[in-house]
Amino acid sequence: xxxxxxxxxxxxxxxxxxxxxxxxxxxxxxxxxxxxxxxxxxxxxxxxxxxxxxxxxxxxxxxxxxxxxxxxxxxxxxxxxxxxxxxxxxxxxxxxxxxxxxxxxxxxxxxxxxxxxxxxxxxxxxxxxxxxxxxxxxxxxxxxxxxxxxxxxxxxxxxxxxxxxxxxxxxxxxxxxxxxxxxxxxxxxxxxxxxxxxxxxxxxxxxxxxxxxxxxxxxxxxxxxxxxxxxxxxxxxxxxxxxxxxxxxxxxxxxxxxxxxxxxxxxxxxxxxxxxxxxxxxxxxxxxxxxxxxxxxxxxxxxxxxxxxxxxxxxxxxxxxxxxxxxxxxxxxxxxxxxxxxxxxxxxxxxxxxxxxxxxxxxxxxxxxxxxxxxxxxxxxxxxxxxxxxxxxxxxxxxxxxxxxxxxxxxxxxxxxxxxxxxxxxxxxxxxxxxxxxxxxxxxxxxxxxxxxxxxxxxxxxxxxxxxxxxxxxxxxxxxxxx
Numbered sequence: 089x090x091x092x093x094x095x096x097x098x099x100x101x102x103x104x105x106x107x108x109x110x111x112x113x114x115x116x117x118x119x120x121x122x123x124x125x126x127x128x129x130x131x132x133x134x135x136x137x138x139x140x141x142x143x144x145x146x147x148x149x150x151x152x153x154x155x156x157x158x159x160x161x162x163x164x165x166x167x168x169x170x171x172x173x174x175x176x177x178x179x180x181x182x183x184x185x186x187x188x189x190x191x192x193x194x195x196x197x198x199x200x201x202x203x204x205x206x207x208x209x210x211x212x213x214x215x216x217x218x219x220x221x222x223x224x225x226x227x228x229x230x231x232x233x234x235x236x237x238x239x240x241x242x243x244x245x246x247x248x249x250x251x252x253x254x255x256x257x258x259x260x261x262x263x264x265x266x267x268x269x270x271x272x273x274x275x276x277x278x279x280x281x282x283x284x285x286x287x288x289x290x291x292x293x294x295x296x297x298x299x300x301x302x303x304x305x306x307x308x309x310x311x312x313x314x315x316x317x318x319x320x321x322x323x324x325x326x327x328x329x330x331x332x333x334x335x336x337x338x339x340x341x342x343x344x345x346x347x348x349x350x351x352x353x354x355x356x357x358x359x360x361x362x363x364x365x366x367x368x369x370x371x372x373x374x375x376x377x378x379x380x381x382x383x384x385x386x387x388x389x390x391x392x393x394x395x396x397x398x399x400x401x402x403x404x405x406x407x408x409x410x411x412x413x414x415x416x417x418x419x420x421x422x423x424x425x426x427x428x429x430x431x432x433x434x435x436x437x438x439x440x441x442x443x444x445x446x447x448x449x450x451x452x453x454x455x456x457x458x459x460x461x462x463x464x465x466x467x468x469x470x471x472x473x474x475x476x477x478x479x480x481x482x483x484x485x486x487x488x489x490x491x492x493x494x495x496x497x498x499x500x501x502x503x504x505x506x507x508x509x510x511x512x513x514x515x516x517x518x519x520x521x522x523x524x525x526x527x528x529x530x531x532x533x534x535x536x537x538x539x540x541x542x543x544x545x546x547x548x549x550x551x552x553x554x555x556x557x558x559x560x561x562x563x564x565x566x567x568x569x570x571x
Contacts, residue, residue: 154221156236162217163238165193173204174213174242176285182213190217198237214241248439249290249564250373250431251281252402256447256525257368258298259350259359261389264550266448266525273554275381277444280561282377290564291427293405294371294380297398299391299454300344300362304369306422310413312340317468319346321369322362325400327501330508333516334407335400345457346468349391352477359390361454372405373414373427393449394497396505399538403513406441408433434516442519444560445538446553450531451502455493503534510538520544521560525553 169189173182182204190199198217205212218237255274261267281290295301300322303311308321322344329336344362351359358364367386374380404410408431418428432439457476461467480489497505513520522535524547532547539545546556 158219158221159236162198162219165189165195166215166217166238166240170213170215170240170242174211174244176211176244186215212243250406250441252293252295252405252443254295254398254402254445257296257387258393259389259391260449267389269551269553271384273557274384276554277557277561278377278380281564282375288426291373291375292380293373295398295401296368298363299394301397301401302363302369306417307370310416313343314340316343317346319472320362320364327505330505331512333403333512334409335404345462347457347471348475349455351475352481355475355478357475361391373423373430375424392452392454394454395447396502396509399445399509402443403509406431406518442564444521446523446525448525450528451499453495454497456496457493461492506534514540523556
């Protein structure tokens with residue numbers, strides 16, 4: 089039996105239609121047949137729309153670039169204007185100054201406000217500006233303009249400044265006119281930081297040092313001290329105190345011995361290990377430029393070099409832990425009463441604490457008389473009358489000389505203590521400037537390491553020391569800018 093499937097008439101019809109179409113195409117003219125086969129323009133419409141989108145995006149970009157350019161121009165003008173207006177030496181009204189800047193830049197009508205505040209030691213100026221930038225390309229999309237502008241604030245403030253000025257008056261300062269050059273440089277520094285506009289804002293604590301630091305009776309009387317004599321007022325400070333800025337007020341200090349180490353051929357007694365004269369004492373928290381310069385004018389080169397001791401006392405007078413000491417000295421008339429509440433707290437944003445440390449040398453050995461030869465009032469009096477080596481060379485067999493003294497410090501110990509106290513000061517935010525005056529490479533390295541940064545260290549010779557002190561004074565006086 090044969091089964092026949094029904095034919096699909098639709099398929100047959102489609103076939104006949106396709107054959108008819110092909111036959112018809114063969115009958116078309118050649119150009120028409122080529123056009124039908126050509127597919128090169130199939131994406132033309134897509135590309136047209138894509139191009140229009142790219143043009144629109146590019147137009148938006150151009151408008152935004154123009155708006156940003158104008159914003160930057162307005163902001164830069166505003167920044168310069170408020171900085172000029174906030175200058176404490178600017179006598180014109182801040183509003184006048186700022187508007188003049190905008191007029192000069194053809195930005196009239198852009199400035200919207202100028203606000204200012206002034207006080208004894210500060211000027212605060214804030215300006216705002218606003219500008220409408222017309223749209224170009226994006227106007228076709230309905231964006232007619234862009235708003236731009238800016239705000240700027242400038243504060244010029246003479247901060248309260250606490251300065252410890254630490255000056256080397258050791259024996260090596262006698263050569264090459266160094267002491268005279270130091271005096272001139274120090275006077276320039278004092279005149280610069282204690283100018284009239286800094287009244288009641290800047291205090292200077294003068295710390296002269298050689299082989300020791302003479303705190304003086306005004307300072308030393310507030311410490312617990314085992315007093316042995318009244319010839320001078322140096323305190324021996326244990327090495328464990330060089331890891332912090334303050335001096336421990338709870339311990340009893342040993343008074344430094346009063347004797348002369350040098351000059352074996354003469355009974356010289358002016359060059360004692362502890363500086364003995366009143367002008368070699370610490371002068372704390374002063375703004376009396378005349379008194380400070382008068383004291384410096386009397387400096388004479390004496391004894392060895394213990395930079396670390398000068399640095400220790402300098403940091404102590406910047407430590408808020410010693411505010412009770414300064415307040416007590418102010419009550420007794422030994423400190424300017426304006427500064428009775430100093431040293432300020434470490435985190436006081438309105439106070440700059442800084443040390444200016446100067447030396448012409450480096451650490452050396454430092455000796456003391458053996459305890460057995462310095463244990464009675466008569467022996468203390470004896471060494472006030474005799475230079476140690478003058479006496480030993482004339483009255484003691486050389487075999488026994490070494491029994492009369494011992495070494496308290498050597499150069500390495502001095503460098504180590506110096507590193508520790510400088511690190512402690514920097515950890516508390518004290519800014520340290522250091523000056524190596526005709527120093528060796530080793531001395532320069534020690535001073536550079538102590539400074540807050542390499543830029544805070546000056547290595548100078550001769551008259552250059554005055555330039556260094558002036559540069560530091562100007563930096564300290566630099567008004568703080570906040571934008």
